[in-house]
Amino acid sequence: MSLVKFNNGKSNALVPGIDDIFESFFNDSFLSDRMISRVPAVNICETENEYHIELAAPGLKKEDFKINLDRNMLSVSVEQKPQNAEESKKYNKREFNYTSFVRSFALPDSADNARIEAEYKDGLLSIVVAKKEEARSVSRQIEIK
Numbered sequence: 474m475s476l477v478k479f480n481n482g483k484s485n486a487l488v489p490g491i492d493d494i495f496e497s498f499f500n501d502s503f504l505s506d507r508m509i510s511r512v513p514a515v516n517i518c519e520t521e522n523e524y525h526i527e528l529a530a531p532g533l534k535k536e537d538f539k540i541n542l543d544r545n546m547l548s549v550s551v552e553q554k555p556q557n558a559e560e561s562k563k564y565n566k567r568e569f570n571y572t573s574f575v576r577s578f579a580l581p582d583s584a585d586n587a588r589i590e591a592e593y594k595d596g597l598l599s600i601v602v603a604k605k606e607e608a609r610s611v612s613r614q615i616e617i618k
Contacts, residue, residue, distance in 0.1 A: 512574045513598075524584060524602040528576065531596035538598060540591055545584070549598065550575040 513530040528549060530538075541548045552573045580586065580602060588603035 511570065511572075512576055515576060517578070522604055524580070524604070526578060526600040526602070528598040528600075529596060530593075530598055533593070533596075535593040538591075538593065540589075540600065542580075542586060542589065545580045545582070545586070546577055547580055547589070547600070547602070548575060548577045549600070 513528045515529075516525075516527040518525045526547075530551070533551060533553070537551050537553050539548075539550045539552075541550070550573075583604050585603040585605045589600065591598065591600045593599075
């Protein structure tokens with residue numbers, strides 16, 4: 474049995490359902506699984522004192538990650554060998570499988586490269602990069618004359 478996604482309300486006037494078949498083929502098939510980039514999703518945000526980088530990487534251990542800093546380039550990589558139990562499983566669909574990847578981030582000049590911390594918890598790698606003291610934003614009210 475295969476699950477097919479249909480676009481309700483959208484149809485080709487000449488051949489009804491043909492758009493749904495093509496959309497299903499390109500979005501939910503073997504072909505699309507090979508076209509998807511196998512890197513974890515990333516959230517990046519900035520606070521007054523820090524930069525926060527979060528990578529969603531379920532199924533890994535903190536020992537699997539390598540975080541390197543080369544000048545202002547922060548790189549997160551994983552190189553993992555598949556285990557025998559994983560090789561024997563027969564997946565119908567597999568959307569997360571991070572056996573190896575590299576994500577690199579160019580840190581701004583305001584980042585304090587000496588104060589970078591990382592934590593991996595519940596499938597989320599969190600990296601906190603402190604800002605340099607002189608780069609922290611100072612907020613104040615500007616008086617209008």
